[in-house]
Amino acid sequence: MKLLEKTIRAIPDFPQKGIIFRDITPVLAEPSVFKHTVESLCEKAAATNCNSIVAIESRGFLFASAMAYKMNLPLIIVRKPGKLPWKVEKEEYSLEYGTDTLEIHKDSITKTDKIVIVDDLLATGGTAAAAARLVKKLGGSVVGYLFVVELDGLGGRVKLSEAPVESLITYKEEG
Protein backbone atom coordinates (compact mmCIF):
# COMPACT_ATOMS: atom_id res chain seq x y z
CA MET A 1 0.00 0.00 0.00
CA LYS A 2 2.36 2.69 -1.30
CA LEU A 3 -0.53 5.16 -1.47
CA LEU A 4 -1.33 4.69 2.20
CA GLU A 5 2.30 4.87 3.17
CA LYS A 6 2.68 8.23 1.44
CA THR A 7 -0.56 9.61 2.85
CA ILE A 8 -0.57 8.61 6.52
CA ARG A 9 1.10 11.32 8.57
CA ALA A 10 3.58 10.51 11.35
CA ILE A 11 3.11 12.83 14.33
CA PRO A 12 5.82 12.58 16.97
CA ASP A 13 5.03 12.78 20.69
CA PHE A 14 1.24 12.31 20.44
CA PRO A 15 -0.62 11.56 22.63
CA GLN A 16 2.52 11.53 24.76
CA LYS A 17 6.29 11.96 24.53
CA GLY A 18 8.04 9.15 22.65
CA ILE A 19 4.95 7.92 20.79
CA ILE A 20 4.72 8.33 17.01
CA PHE A 21 1.03 8.73 16.17
CA ARG A 22 -0.06 7.51 12.73
CA ASP A 23 -2.59 10.09 11.58
CA ILE A 24 -5.15 8.75 9.12
CA THR A 25 -6.99 12.06 8.59
CA PRO A 26 -5.04 12.75 5.35
CA VAL A 27 -6.36 9.41 4.05
CA LEU A 28 -9.94 10.58 4.60
CA ALA A 29 -9.19 13.88 2.93
CA GLU A 30 -7.86 12.35 -0.31
CA PRO A 31 -10.77 10.65 -2.13
CA SER A 32 -8.63 8.37 -4.30
CA VAL A 33 -6.67 7.12 -1.29
CA PHE A 34 -9.78 6.72 0.85
CA LYS A 35 -11.50 4.79 -1.95
CA HIS A 36 -8.50 2.52 -2.37
CA THR A 37 -8.30 1.95 1.40
CA VAL A 38 -12.00 1.13 1.74
CA GLU A 39 -11.92 -1.20 -1.25
CA SER A 40 -8.83 -2.99 0.02
CA LEU A 41 -10.59 -3.55 3.35
CA CYS A 42 -13.69 -4.78 1.50
CA GLU A 43 -11.63 -7.32 -0.46
CA LYS A 44 -10.17 -8.68 2.74
CA ALA A 45 -13.61 -8.72 4.39
CA ALA A 46 -15.09 -10.61 1.43
CA ALA A 47 -12.38 -13.27 1.78
CA THR A 48 -13.60 -14.04 5.32
CA ASN A 49 -17.16 -14.82 4.13
CA CYS A 50 -18.48 -12.48 6.81
CA ASN A 51 -22.13 -11.46 6.70
CA SER A 52 -21.87 -8.51 9.08
CA ILE A 53 -19.42 -5.78 10.10
CA VAL A 54 -18.71 -4.63 13.64
CA ALA A 55 -17.17 -1.14 13.88
CA ILE A 56 -15.29 0.09 16.93
CA GLU A 57 -15.87 3.70 18.06
CA SER A 58 -14.90 6.06 16.71
CA ARG A 59 -12.22 5.97 14.02
CA GLY A 60 -13.39 2.48 13.15
CA PHE A 61 -16.69 4.08 12.10
CA LEU A 62 -14.84 6.10 9.45
CA PHE A 63 -13.83 2.99 7.50
CA ALA A 64 -16.55 0.50 8.44
CA SER A 65 -19.41 2.76 7.33
CA ALA A 66 -18.10 3.01 3.77
CA MET A 67 -17.38 -0.74 3.80
CA ALA A 68 -20.90 -1.60 4.92
CA TYR A 69 -22.32 0.67 2.23
CA LYS A 70 -20.10 -0.79 -0.48
CA MET A 71 -20.64 -4.43 0.57
CA ASN A 72 -24.32 -4.09 1.40
CA LEU A 73 -23.75 -5.64 4.82
CA PRO A 74 -25.23 -4.84 8.23
CA LEU A 75 -23.15 -2.43 10.30
CA ILE A 76 -23.10 -2.98 14.06
CA ILE A 77 -21.40 -0.53 16.38
CA VAL A 78 -19.41 -1.04 19.56
CA ARG A 79 -19.21 2.07 21.71
CA LYS A 80 -17.84 3.63 24.85
CA PRO A 81 -20.07 3.36 27.96
CA GLY A 82 -23.33 5.26 28.12
CA LYS A 83 -23.64 6.00 24.40
CA LEU A 84 -25.89 3.17 23.24
CA PRO A 85 -29.50 3.78 24.26
CA TRP A 86 -30.91 0.24 24.29
CA LYS A 87 -30.01 -2.77 26.47
CA VAL A 88 -26.29 -3.46 26.28
CA GLU A 89 -23.70 -6.13 26.91
CA LYS A 90 -20.43 -4.79 28.37
CA GLU A 91 -16.80 -5.86 28.30
CA GLU A 92 -13.86 -4.34 30.15
CA TYR A 93 -10.40 -4.14 28.69
CA SER A 94 -7.05 -3.01 30.03
CA LEU A 95 -5.38 0.28 29.25
CA GLU A 96 -1.84 1.23 30.13
CA TYR A 97 -3.23 2.60 33.38
CA GLY A 98 -6.58 1.19 34.50
CA THR A 99 -9.41 -0.19 32.39
CA ASP A 100 -12.07 0.96 29.97
CA THR A 101 -15.36 -0.58 28.85
CA LEU A 102 -17.02 -1.25 25.50
CA GLU A 103 -20.73 -1.78 24.96
CA ILE A 104 -22.87 -3.38 22.25
CA HIS A 105 -26.65 -3.52 21.86
CA LYS A 106 -27.89 -6.89 23.10
CA ASP A 107 -30.15 -7.40 20.11
CA SER A 108 -27.59 -6.41 17.49
CA ILE A 109 -26.18 -9.86 16.77
CA THR A 110 -27.71 -13.27 16.16
CA LYS A 111 -26.29 -16.78 16.10
CA THR A 112 -25.96 -16.87 12.32
CA ASP A 113 -23.80 -13.73 12.28
CA LYS A 114 -20.26 -14.13 10.96
CA ILE A 115 -18.54 -10.94 11.95
CA VAL A 116 -15.49 -9.01 10.83
CA ILE A 117 -14.32 -6.50 13.41
CA VAL A 118 -13.05 -3.25 11.89
CA ASP A 119 -10.92 -0.53 13.46
CA ASP A 120 -8.39 1.95 12.16
CA LEU A 121 -5.51 0.75 14.32
CA LEU A 122 -4.19 -2.48 15.84
CA ALA A 123 -1.84 -1.77 18.75
CA THR A 124 -2.14 -3.99 21.84
CA GLY A 125 -5.37 -5.54 20.54
CA GLY A 126 -7.22 -4.86 23.77
CA THR A 127 -10.23 -3.09 22.25
CA ALA A 128 -10.58 -5.52 19.35
CA ALA A 129 -10.38 -8.48 21.75
CA ALA A 130 -13.09 -6.90 23.92
CA ALA A 131 -15.25 -6.34 20.83
CA ALA A 132 -14.78 -10.02 19.91
CA ARG A 133 -15.88 -11.09 23.40
CA LEU A 134 -19.02 -8.98 22.99
CA VAL A 135 -19.79 -10.63 19.65
CA LYS A 136 -19.37 -14.09 21.17
CA LYS A 137 -21.44 -13.26 24.27
CA LEU A 138 -24.31 -12.51 21.88
CA GLY A 139 -23.84 -15.80 20.03
CA GLY A 140 -22.11 -14.50 16.89
CA SER A 141 -18.82 -15.76 15.56
CA VAL A 142 -15.78 -13.67 14.66
CA VAL A 143 -14.38 -14.62 11.26
CA GLY A 144 -11.79 -11.86 10.93
CA TYR A 145 -10.22 -8.66 12.18
CA LEU A 146 -9.41 -5.80 9.81
CA PHE A 147 -7.28 -2.76 10.51
CA VAL A 148 -5.92 0.02 8.37
CA VAL A 149 -2.74 0.40 10.43
CA GLU A 150 -0.93 -2.20 12.50
CA LEU A 151 1.78 -1.39 15.03
CA ASP A 152 4.01 -4.40 15.26
CA GLY A 153 5.67 -5.35 18.51
CA LEU A 154 2.74 -4.64 20.86
CA GLY A 155 1.35 -8.16 20.76
CA GLY A 156 -1.96 -7.31 19.12
CA ARG A 157 -1.99 -10.26 16.73
CA VAL A 158 -1.34 -12.74 19.50
CA LYS A 159 -4.34 -11.48 21.45
CA LEU A 160 -6.56 -12.00 18.38
CA SER A 161 -5.21 -15.37 17.38
CA GLU A 162 -8.51 -17.20 16.92
CA ALA A 163 -9.47 -15.54 13.62
CA PRO A 164 -7.42 -14.11 10.73
CA VAL A 165 -6.00 -10.64 11.37
CA GLU A 166 -5.39 -8.39 8.37
CA SER A 167 -4.01 -4.87 8.15
CA LEU A 168 -3.18 -2.68 5.19
CA ILE A 169 0.05 -1.20 6.49
CA THR A 170 2.39 -2.25 9.30
CA TYR A 171 4.82 -0.07 11.23
CA LYS A 172 7.62 -1.81 13.03
CA GLU A 173 8.05 0.59 15.89
CA GLU A 174 5.96 0.09 18.98
CA GLY A 175 3.71 3.07 18.43
Added chain:
Amino acid sequence: MKLLEKTIRAIPDFPQKGIIFRDITPVLAEPSVFKHTVESLCEKAAATNCNSIVAIESRGFLFASAMAYKMNLPLIIVRKPGKLPWKVEKEEYSLEYGTDTLEIHKDSITKTDKIVIVDDLLATGGTAAAAARLVKKLGGSVVGYLFVVELDGLGGRVKLSEAPVESLITYKEEG
Protein backbone atom coordinates in the same frame (compact mmCIF):
# COMPACT_ATOMS: atom_id res chain seq x y z
CA MET B 1 -38.83 8.60 4.31
CA LYS B 2 -41.25 5.83 5.31
CA LEU B 3 -38.35 3.36 5.49
CA LEU B 4 -36.49 5.50 7.99
CA GLU B 5 -39.61 6.13 10.02
CA LYS B 6 -40.22 2.40 10.37
CA THR B 7 -36.59 1.62 11.18
CA ILE B 8 -35.54 4.29 13.68
CA ARG B 9 -36.26 3.08 17.20
CA ALA B 10 -37.81 5.35 19.83
CA ILE B 11 -36.26 4.79 23.25
CA PRO B 12 -38.01 6.52 26.13
CA ASP B 13 -36.09 8.12 29.00
CA PHE B 14 -32.63 8.08 27.39
CA PRO B 15 -30.24 9.63 28.23
CA GLN B 16 -32.54 10.99 30.93
CA LYS B 17 -36.14 10.82 32.11
CA GLY B 18 -38.63 12.46 29.76
CA ILE B 19 -36.39 12.36 26.68
CA ILE B 20 -37.31 10.13 23.73
CA PHE B 21 -34.06 9.05 22.11
CA ARG B 22 -34.19 8.34 18.36
CA ASP B 23 -31.92 5.34 17.91
CA ILE B 24 -30.38 5.06 14.44
CA THR B 25 -28.53 1.78 15.07
CA PRO B 26 -31.31 -0.26 13.38
CA VAL B 27 -30.75 1.89 10.26
CA LEU B 28 -27.09 0.85 10.17
CA ALA B 29 -28.05 -2.78 10.66
CA GLU B 30 -30.44 -2.92 7.71
CA PRO B 31 -28.39 -2.58 4.49
CA SER B 32 -31.29 -1.50 2.27
CA VAL B 33 -32.30 1.24 4.70
CA PHE B 34 -28.73 2.37 5.27
CA LYS B 35 -28.13 2.52 1.51
CA HIS B 36 -31.29 4.53 1.00
CA THR B 37 -30.36 6.89 3.85
CA VAL B 38 -26.81 7.46 2.58
CA GLU B 39 -28.02 8.02 -0.98
CA SER B 40 -30.70 10.45 0.14
CA LEU B 41 -28.06 12.42 2.02
CA CYS B 42 -25.80 12.32 -1.06
CA GLU B 43 -28.56 13.74 -3.26
CA LYS B 44 -29.07 16.61 -0.86
CA ALA B 45 -25.33 17.17 -0.62
CA ALA B 46 -24.99 17.23 -4.42
CA ALA B 47 -27.66 19.93 -4.58
CA THR B 48 -25.47 22.25 -2.47
CA ASN B 49 -22.54 22.01 -4.92
CA CYS B 50 -20.27 21.19 -2.02
CA ASN B 51 -16.75 19.97 -2.73
CA SER B 52 -16.01 18.59 0.73
CA ILE B 53 -17.79 16.93 3.66
CA VAL B 54 -17.26 17.73 7.33
CA ALA B 55 -18.36 14.96 9.72
CA ILE B 56 -19.09 15.56 13.39
CA GLU B 57 -17.90 12.93 15.92
CA SER B 58 -19.02 10.31 16.28
CA ARG B 59 -22.41 9.28 14.87
CA GLY B 60 -21.85 11.79 12.08
CA PHE B 61 -18.92 9.61 10.99
CA LEU B 62 -21.32 6.70 10.39
CA PHE B 63 -23.13 8.52 7.61
CA ALA B 64 -20.48 10.92 6.29
CA SER B 65 -17.93 8.17 5.62
CA ALA B 66 -20.26 6.32 3.25
CA MET B 67 -21.25 9.65 1.65
CA ALA B 68 -17.63 10.64 1.04
CA TYR B 69 -16.94 7.23 -0.46
CA LYS B 70 -20.01 7.36 -2.70
CA MET B 71 -19.48 10.98 -3.80
CA ASN B 72 -15.72 10.79 -4.11
CA LEU B 73 -15.31 13.86 -1.90
CA PRO B 74 -12.78 14.71 0.80
CA LEU B 75 -13.92 13.82 4.32
CA ILE B 76 -12.84 16.14 7.12
CA ILE B 77 -13.52 15.30 10.74
CA VAL B 78 -14.47 17.48 13.69
CA ARG B 79 -13.72 15.85 17.05
CA LYS B 80 -13.93 16.17 20.81
CA PRO B 81 -10.87 17.73 22.50
CA GLY B 82 -7.57 15.88 22.55
CA LYS B 83 -8.36 13.40 19.79
CA LEU B 84 -6.84 15.07 16.75
CA PRO B 85 -3.06 14.75 16.77
CA TRP B 86 -2.01 17.71 14.60
CA LYS B 87 -2.43 21.48 15.17
CA VAL B 88 -6.07 22.29 15.84
CA GLU B 89 -8.53 25.14 15.84
CA LYS B 90 -11.06 24.98 18.71
CA GLU B 91 -14.62 26.18 19.26
CA GLU B 92 -16.70 26.01 22.42
CA TYR B 93 -20.43 25.41 22.41
CA SER B 94 -23.09 25.36 25.09
CA LEU B 95 -24.63 22.27 26.59
CA GLU B 96 -27.62 22.18 28.91
CA TYR B 97 -25.16 22.44 31.78
CA GLY B 98 -21.76 23.92 30.96
CA THR B 99 -19.86 23.87 27.67
CA ASP B 100 -18.01 21.47 25.43
CA THR B 101 -15.38 21.98 22.74
CA LEU B 102 -14.90 20.78 19.17
CA GLU B 103 -11.60 20.67 17.32
CA ILE B 104 -10.54 20.53 13.67
CA HIS B 105 -7.11 20.14 12.11
CA LYS B 106 -5.83 23.57 11.07
CA ASP B 107 -4.66 22.34 7.68
CA SER B 108 -7.82 20.40 6.85
CA ILE B 109 -9.67 23.16 4.99
CA THR B 110 -8.67 25.70 2.33
CA LYS B 111 -10.34 28.84 1.00
CA THR B 112 -11.83 27.08 -2.00
CA ASP B 113 -13.64 24.53 0.17
CA LYS B 114 -17.42 24.53 0.00
CA ILE B 115 -18.48 22.40 2.90
CA VAL B 116 -21.55 20.42 3.89
CA ILE B 117 -21.64 19.62 7.58
CA VAL B 118 -23.05 16.16 8.35
CA ASP B 119 -24.35 14.75 11.62
CA ASP B 120 -26.93 12.18 12.58
CA LEU B 121 -29.10 14.53 14.64
CA LEU B 122 -30.15 18.18 14.69
CA ALA B 123 -31.41 19.19 18.13
CA THR B 124 -30.34 22.61 19.46
CA GLY B 125 -27.84 23.04 16.64
CA GLY B 126 -25.00 23.89 19.03
CA THR B 127 -22.50 21.35 17.74
CA ALA B 128 -23.26 22.00 14.07
CA ALA B 129 -22.94 25.76 14.63
CA ALA B 130 -19.58 25.23 16.33
CA ALA B 131 -18.46 23.04 13.42
CA ALA B 132 -19.47 25.82 11.01
CA ARG B 133 -17.44 28.38 12.98
CA LEU B 134 -14.43 26.07 12.71
CA VAL B 135 -14.87 25.80 8.94
CA LYS B 136 -15.08 29.57 8.61
CA LYS B 137 -12.10 30.20 10.89
CA LEU B 138 -10.06 28.14 8.42
CA GLY B 139 -11.34 30.13 5.44
CA GLY B 140 -13.85 27.62 4.08
CA SER B 141 -17.51 28.32 3.40
CA VAL B 142 -20.48 26.33 4.64
CA VAL B 143 -22.93 25.59 1.83
CA GLY B 144 -25.27 23.28 3.72
CA TYR B 145 -26.09 21.24 6.79
CA LEU B 146 -27.35 17.66 6.53
CA PHE B 147 -28.90 15.54 9.26
CA VAL B 148 -30.62 12.19 9.30
CA VAL B 149 -32.96 13.13 12.15
CA GLU B 150 -34.25 16.58 13.13
CA LEU B 151 -35.96 17.33 16.43
CA ASP B 152 -38.26 20.22 15.83
CA GLY B 153 -38.89 22.80 18.52
CA LEU B 154 -35.34 23.10 19.86
CA GLY B 155 -34.34 25.99 17.63
CA GLY B 156 -31.64 24.16 15.68
CA ARG B 157 -32.60 25.53 12.28
CA VAL B 158 -32.56 29.11 13.53
CA LYS B 159 -29.02 28.73 14.79
CA LEU B 160 -27.91 27.48 11.35
CA SER B 161 -29.76 30.06 9.30
CA GLU B 162 -26.93 31.12 7.00
CA ALA B 163 -26.94 27.98 4.81
CA PRO B 164 -29.64 25.50 3.82
CA VAL B 165 -30.51 22.91 6.47
CA GLU B 166 -31.83 19.52 5.35
CA SER B 167 -32.90 16.49 7.32
CA LEU B 168 -34.44 13.20 6.23
CA ILE B 169 -36.97 12.83 9.03
CA THR B 170 -38.38 15.31 11.53
CA TYR B 171 -39.90 14.59 14.92
CA LYS B 172 -42.14 17.18 16.42
CA GLU B 173 -41.47 16.58 20.06
CA GLU B 174 -38.55 18.33 21.72
CA GLY B 175 -36.73 15.17 22.40
